[in-house]
Amino acid sequence: MPLPRGLPVVDHHCHLSPRGEGVRAVERFRAAGGTHLFLATQNYEPTVPLSLDLYARQFETTCRLARQVQEEVGVRAYPVLAPYPIDLVSASKALGADTALDLHRAALDLAGRWVREKRAVAIGEVGRPHFAVPDSVTAVVEQAFRHALAVARESDCPVIVHSADLSVDGFRELAERAREAGLRPERVVKHYTRSRLEPGASGGIVPSYLARRDLVREVVAGTGPWFLETDFLDDPKRPGAVLDLATIPRRAAAIAQDPALGAERLYVPFVESVERVYGWRPEIGPEGSAE
Numbered sequence: 377m378p379l380p381r382g383l384p385v386v387d388h389h390c391h392l393s394p395r396g397e398g399v400r401a402v403e404r405f406r407a408a409g410g411t412h413l414f415l416a417t418q419n420y421e422p423t424v425p426l427s428l429d430l431y432a433r434q435f436e437t438t439c440r441l442a443r444q445v446q447e448e449v450g451v452r453a454y455p456v457l458a459p460y461p462i463d464l465v466s467a468s469k470a471l472g473a474d475t476a477l478d479l480h481r482a483a484l485d486l487a488g489r490w491v492r493e494k495r496a497v498a499i500g501e502v503g504r505p506h507f508a509v510p511d512s513v514t515a516v517v518e519q520a521f522r523h524a525l526a527v528a529r530e531s532d533c534p535v536i537v538h539s540a541d542l543s544v545d546g547f548r549e550l551a552e553r554a555r556e557a558g559l560r561p562e563r564v565v566k567h568y569t570r571s572r573l574e575p576g577a578s579g580g581i582v583p584s585y586l587a588r589r590d591l592v593r594e595v596v597a598g599t600g601p602w603f604l605e606t607d608f609l610d611d612p613k614r615p616g617a618v619l620d621l622a623t624i625p626r627r628a629a630a631i632a633q634d635p636a637l638g639a640e641r642l643y644v645p646f647v648e649s650v651e652r653v654y655g656w657r658p659e660i661g662p663e664g665s666a667e
C-alpha cells in the first residue's frame with residue numbers, strides 16, 4: 377500500500393547548512409515522499425556567536441533556508457530557534473561566565489520574540505551538553521536552561537531539549553524542571569531519544585525518536601505523542617554521522633507496506649503528535665505539496 381494521499385510525512389528534527397547540501401538534501405527527502413521538516417538552527421560559522429547580532433544573523437539564515445526549501449522544493453520547513461547550549465562552553469572561555477550567560481539569555485529572548493512573531497514554531501535546541509563540562513560551566517548551563525524553559529512558557533510554544541540519553545529518572549527530573557518553570561511537560565520534547573519509553577514513564581515529556589529501523593518498529597505501535605527524527609546534520613565533512621534526510625519517508629513507506637502495521641500508525645507521529653504538542657496540524661496542499 378502506498379502512503380495515503382493527504383498524509384504529511386514529517387522529520388521532527390534536522391539541520392541544514394548553506395555550506396552543506398542544503399536544498400539538494402531536501403530534494404532527496406521530497407523524492408522519497410517527505411513533506412514537512414522541523415528545521416533546527418545551528419552555528420553556521422566555525423566559531424560560536426559572541427554577540428547578539430551574530431545570533432540574529434544565525435536565526436536569519438535558518439529562516440532563509442526554510443523559505444528556500446518551501447519555494448524551491450515544495451517542502452514546508454518550520455524553524456526552531458535558540459542559542460545552542462554547548463555554545464556556553466566556548467563563550468564562557470572567551471567572555472567569562474557572567475557575560476556568556478547574559479548573551480545566552482538575550483539570544484533566548486530573541487528566539488522567544490521570533491516565535492511570538494510567528495517566524496519560528498519552537499525554542500530549541502536548549503538543555504545540557506551531552507559530555508562532561510567544568511562545574512563552573514554546569515552552573516551557567518543550568519541557569520540558561522531555566523531561562524529557556526521560562527521563555528517557552530512566555531512565548532506559549534514547545535521547547536526542544538538536547539541532552540545526553542536520559543533514564544526514566546532523567547525524564548522525570550526534566551518534567552519537574554518544566555513544571556517549576558510553569559511549563560507543561562507535554563510541551564517539552566526530548567530530541568534524539570534512542571530507546572523506547574514505556575507509556576507513562578516519561579513524566580509527560582515527549583520523545584522524538586531517532587529513526588533507526590529497529591527503534592521505529594519498536595515504537596510505531598505506541599500511542600502518542602511521539603515524533604520521528606533524523607537529526608540530519610548536513611555536514612559534508614561528517615557523512616553518515618547521523619541518518620540521511622531521506623530516512624523518515626523510507627521508514628514510513630515500509631510501515632505502510634507492512635500488513636502487520638499499516639499506514640494508520642503514521643498519523644500518530646506525523647499528525648496527532650504535532651497537533652498535541654504544537655497545537656496545529658501540518659497540512660497537505662491540493663497537489664500533494666506541503667503548505
Ligand SMILES: [Zn+2]
Nearest residue numbers: 389416501607
Ligand atoms: Zn540537532
